Amino acid sequence: MKKRYFSITAIVAVMFLVALSGYLRLQAKHDVPARVIMDNNGGRVIFTHQAHAQDYGFECADCHHDNIGQDQPLACGSCHPSAFDEKFRVEHQKTFPNDEACMRCHSETPTGPLAKEDKPDTEIIPTRADAFHNQCMSCHEESGGPYGKDSCYDCHAR
Template sequence: MKSRYIPITIIVAAFCMAAAAGYVLFPGEAQDVPARVVMENAGGRVLFTHKAHAEEYGFECTDCHHDDLERDTFLSCGSCHPKAFDETFRAEHPKAFPDKEACLRCHDEAPEGPLAEEDRPSTEDIPLRLDAFHGQCMSCHEENGGPTEDDSCYECHAR
């Protein structure tokens, strides 16, 4: 190696070690509320400013999350509101809950394994994820003065 590259190599190595040490020794603070949530959908990706809705607009977690279980964290929306009630949902659904108590929100008894079609709860009254989000957002916007006009879709949806 040419001698002129040695100082550059040492400087780059020092920066890399300092960056790695900083990452290990000073991890970022865990956020109580995620700053943003990206929701993929056919109408255009929505970048939901979670932190602004919670901190600037003053909404409580339970204003949007209707998870009435006694815990410090909320279940993923997709736990109950999937993209589709398909085989993927049926396979992953039981893994989404921390305990059998959560099952009783929709099931009469906690399932012990895969359910026969006739033993599954009716999905007619459970909105799919897209419908749940859109209904939740639009009803809140109507009640609290957020954008709701026909031409205001792109205030939330990316083009």
């Protein structure tokens, strides 16, 4: 009798694990956006994420250069804000999954206001628009896709 219960429990457990792993795999796939809509002053940009990640043959890390969550990369804007202003200073501390992420810019995990010499050098961290223009266009220049001064409306809606 006991043995029977044990094997039923075992079968149910296996079925549960199979279902769970299938569900998680689906979830992981689902979380990779097909398209990313970027509203901005230059006119809305619709970035064909799936085409870039699958059809054009790039690796995730070609664009997601943060190695913090390689299975679930962070939004570029968590590190590249539209400006390094008061809003960024307050909010960025909550946008990262772990303390390891702080080391991308800080030498140790800060817990309060920073002395001048401990502040990250924002000269070398591009803002969001610069980061995108820079990454989108330098790859296009190398591998195809719109770039250069006459290309604005190939990406931006009029």
